[in-house]
Amino acid sequence: MATSHAHKRITKKDLKTDAFTTSIFTAKEWAEKNVRFIAITLGAIVVVVAAVWGFSSYRSSEQLAAQSLYGEAGVEIRSNNSSVAIALLQRVVDEHGGAQQAGPACIQLGQLHFQERSFDEARLAYQRYIDDYAADPYLTAAAWAGLGAIEEQAGFPEEAVTRYREATDANPGGSLAPENLRRLVRAAVAAGDTATALAAFERLDQDYPEDADNRMIARQMLIERGFMDPN
Numbered sequence: 001m002a003t004s005h006a007h008k009r010i011t012k013k014d015l016k017t018d019a020f021t022t023s024i025f026t027a028k029e030w031a032e033k034n035v036r037f038i039a040i041t042l043g044a045i046v047v048v049v050a051a052v053w054g055f056s057s058y059r060s061s062e063q064l065a066a067q068s069l070y071g072e073a074g075v076e077i078r079s080n081n082s083s084v085a086i087a088l089l090q091r092v093v094d095e096h097g098g099a100q101q102a103g104p105a106c107i108q109l110g111q112l113h114f115q116e117r118s119f120d121e122a123r124l125a126y127q128r129y130i131d132d133y134a135a136d137p138y139l140t141a142a143a144w145a146g147l148g149a150i151e152e153q154a155g156f157p158e159e160a161v162t163r164y165r166e167a168t169d170a171n172p173g174g175s176l177a178p179e180n181l182r183r184l185v186r187a188a189v190a191a192g193d194t195a196t197a198l199a200a201f202e203r204l205d206q207d208y209p210e211d212a213d214n215r216m217i218a219r220q221m222l223i224e225r226g227f228m229d230p231n
Contacts (some may be wrong), residue, residue, distance in 0.1 A: 061129065062099050065096055069090070072088050072109070110125035110146045140171065145164065158191045181204040181208070189221050
């Protein structure tokens with residue numbers, strides 16, 4: 001008598017279950033053979049995550065510390081306590097050079113030192129911004145203009161011409177551009193550089209017609225020194 005065997009039909013669900021079960025056992029077998037590798041890998045991941053978290057935490061604390069010092073310096077500046085403000089800003093730059101306040105602190109240091117007629121210190125502060133930061137066009141133009149003013153004070157108008165040209169080129173569309181072009185005219189006049197003086201005035205006259213004050217002052221300088229016909 002023939003024995004009939006009922007064959008169970010394999011469904012898609014069975015296939016999925018079988019595939020899942022097989023993958024579980026395969027993974028288990030691989031894990032048992034590679035337990036040391038897994039431990040090292042997981043350890044490395046933990047180290048990387050810890051390092052990233054630690055760096056982020058450090059940057060956050062550095063940022064907060066720099067922000068606090070920078071804020072205190074602003075209060076001292078408004079209270080006309082320049083020496084205290086300088087000390088606070090110097091700490092921002094020296095102790096928290098990676099914080100976002102460090103660049104602006106360099107510019108403010110340069111300005112305060114210039115006001116105190118400490119020109120060597122002002123030069124260092126402005127140059128530090130240019131060397132280490134120079135990301136913001138407005139502040140970059142301010143740093144170059146500061147260096148130009150220092151050269152004028154030192155009696156080197158030719159050097160001032162170079163610095164003011166850098167200032168005008170750093171941020172040609174910025175609010176400081178007309179003033180920096182006027183300064184460039186002044187330095188060029190002092191240096192006896194007729195071509196640069198007239199070119200700077202032409203640029204000021206054509207590109208910034210709305211800035212009547214700087215155009216008038218620059219034109220008057222050129223006329224008084226015989227660089228331009230008053231008619």
